Amino acid sequence: MRGMIARVTAAVGVLVALAACTTTVNDLAPTEPAPTATPTTPSPAAAAPAAIGPLVATDLTVAEGANPGAAQGKHLNLPQGWTAEVWAHVPGARLAAWTPDGSLLVSDGDSTVTMLTPTEEGKAPTASALLTGLDGPQGLAFTSDGTTLVVGDSGRILTFTYEDGKATSHQTIVDNLPTSGHGAKGIAVNGDTIYYSLGSADNRGADGRDGTPERATVWHVGLDGANNEIVATGVRNGFALAIAPDNTLFSAVNQMDNQPYPFDDDTGNYGKVIQDFVNDNPVDQVTRLTQGTDLGWPFCVMDTRETPNLLDLPYVNDPQNNPTGERLDCSAIPNVMLGLPAHSAPLGLAFTAGTPLESATGSGALITVHGSWNREPPREPGVYFSPWDPFTNTLGATVPLVTGFQSDAGDRWGRSVTAIPGPDGSLYLTDDAAGLVYRITPGR
Numbered sequence: 001m002r003g004m005i006a007r008v009t010a011a012v013g014v015l016v017a018l019a020a021c022t023t024t025v026n027d028l029a030p031t032e033p034a035p036t037a038t039p040t041t042p043s044p045a046a047a048a049p050a051a052i053g054p055l056v057a058t059d060l061t062v063a064e065g066a067n068p069g070a071a072q073g074k075h076l077n078l079p080q081g082w083t084a085e086v087w088a089h090v091p092g093a094r095l096a097a098w099t100p101d102g103s104l105l106v107s108d109g110d111s112t113v114t115m116l117t118p119t120e121e122g123k124a125p126t127a128s129a130l131l132t133g134l135d136g137p138q139g140l141a142f143t144s145d146g147t148t149l150v151v152g153d154s155g156r157i158l159t160f161t162y163e164d165g166k167a168t169s170h171q172t173i174v175d176n177l178p179t180s181g182h183g184a185k186g187i188a189v190n191g192d193t194i195y196y197s198l199g200s201a202d203n204r205g206a207d208g209r210d211g212t213p214e215r216a217t218v219w220h221v222g223l224d225g226a227n228n229e230i231v232a233t234g235v236r237n238g239f240a241l242a243i244a245p246d247n248t249l250f251s252a253v254n255q256m257d258n259q260p261y262p263f264d265d266d267t268g269n270y271g272k273v274i275q276d277f278v279n280d281n282p283v284d285q286v287t288r289l290t291q292g293t294d295l296g297w298p299f300c301v302m303d304t305r306e307t308p309n310l311l312d313l314p315y316v317n318d319p320q321n322n323p324t325g326e327r328l329d330c331s332a333i334p335n336v337m338l339g340l341p342a343h344s345a346p347l348g349l350a351f352t353a354g355t356p357l358e359s360a361t362g363s364g365a366l367i368t369v370h371g372s373w374n375r376e377p378p379r380e381p382g383v384y385f386s387p388w389d390p391f392t393n394t395l396g397a398t399v400p401l402v403t404g405f406q407s408d409a410g411d412r413w414g415r416s417v418t419a420i421p422g423p424d425g426s427l428y429l430t431d432d433a434a435g436l437v438y439r440i441t442p443g444r
Helices: 002-011
Strands: 055-062 075-079 083-089 096-098 104-107 113-117 126-131 139-142 148-152 157-163 166-174 187-190 193-198 217-222 229-233 240-243 249-253 284-289 300-302 311-313 315-317 336-340 346-351 364-369 382-389 399-402 416-421 427-431 436-441
Touching (some): 055 399, 096 139, 139 187, 148 193, 284 346, 382 416
Antiparallel strands (some): 104 113, 139 148, 157 166, 284 336
């Protein structure tokens, strides 16, 4: 397995989480943001492949040498014929990325980035610390040539030179970033451009868009530290970032809790927090971010009344922060491409195009959700798959790919964070509650 992974890892480019040390900023040339595309309505060609059908309960096996912890004796719900294995124990496992030489990096959101090096089929990988002494590492991504690792630390964006299993020569690209509220930094890299998230300081604070630096934003900066600028605003918590097959930037966004009812209809609920409405609103969102995008937070709310498939969602005014539309014209905001069930809390986003996993799932997005509290019962953690339509360069309606972390009553034994394609054709899924990495393999 080790040799195979080393041969094909270059095909896998993924999002992960990581963190920092003290360093200096380089002073090179500015970079340009990724080219943009115009969203359109998905065509029937975007239907999910037959391989992703009804899910069936599948017992978790345990790789030799792995500690299953809370997953002992548990199962996951997977497509028919798929298998799931507890592959590695990594306390607090958050985001992940494959190195160019075939190891899986996993951040823990605390201080460490762990390197998992595959050994033999059915056996746990060897584990070692690639980086220690960091401050809340989250997002991880490699440049396309595999020589530079970018890490989203809690208050800064870092780069490291990667070679032969070692990360050295770290540099601080952006420093002194806010860490309060949704302070974790997601990362994506496209060419010489780093994209990073700077989530909101709170849930619905309308003044959150007036600070310096502006919160609820996604930024881009060059690998040299130049051109540190806002790409998109009104992005409440766009922690999950990835580059799509059409070379544009996508984000999966965590939306507001306790949303007041925004429709001035005959229900008498306008402006009130109604639990039945909150259970399914506002939906989380997955959409393309281009230069100047505004996703409306906290002035605009997505309207799902006539779009049960959660595609191409328009906005209405927030009844508290923007009742008359004076703060922002919600009708002028482009529709959101794809909604996720409310309070899904998406933390992971990765595309399957060009990876060995594509042969099993088709081209599309792996959207990993953490589940959240603001619902009765809480929204379940898991992984959704959204098919990519190459004719319109859009994502289609989601289908469940991995579930089983939560009982019907809402009790959880694990919480999924990110799922990324592996160079061996498997899907690797992190779980920060159980502190595990699972290897999920399609039926052959």
